[in-house]
Amino acid sequence: MGLLTTVRDVLQASTESANRxxxxxxxxxxxxxxxxxxxxxxxxxVEGDDPPDCPDCGAAMRFERSPGSTGCAC
Incomplete structure (x- = not known):
């Protein structure tokens, strides 16, 4: 059972942190x-309050809010 316990512990630890x-x-x-x-x-x-320009094309970038509790801005 050592291998199964180790796998279970790893999977459990990977889901415990909300700030991964x-x-x-x-x-x-x-x-x-x-x-x-x-x-x-x-x-x-980003420094300042104004949206930055895209470093690749120079166009103004748009801001998209995080969905909330996930801690991810994707």
Missing amino acids: GDVTDERSEGAYWCDDCDVRIRDID
Whole structure:
């Protein structure tokens, strides 16, 4: 039963954290997207209040809010 216990423990541990992937305590409210280039920039990586321009094409990016409790801005 050692192998089954190990697999169960790993699967259980992978579902316990609601902040998977968050390295910092900063909370993202969403992300800026370029619809033409499919480029995404998290809001906490942007300085100021104005939407950034796409680094690939230069077009204005749109802001999309996080769906809420998942902690993901995707």
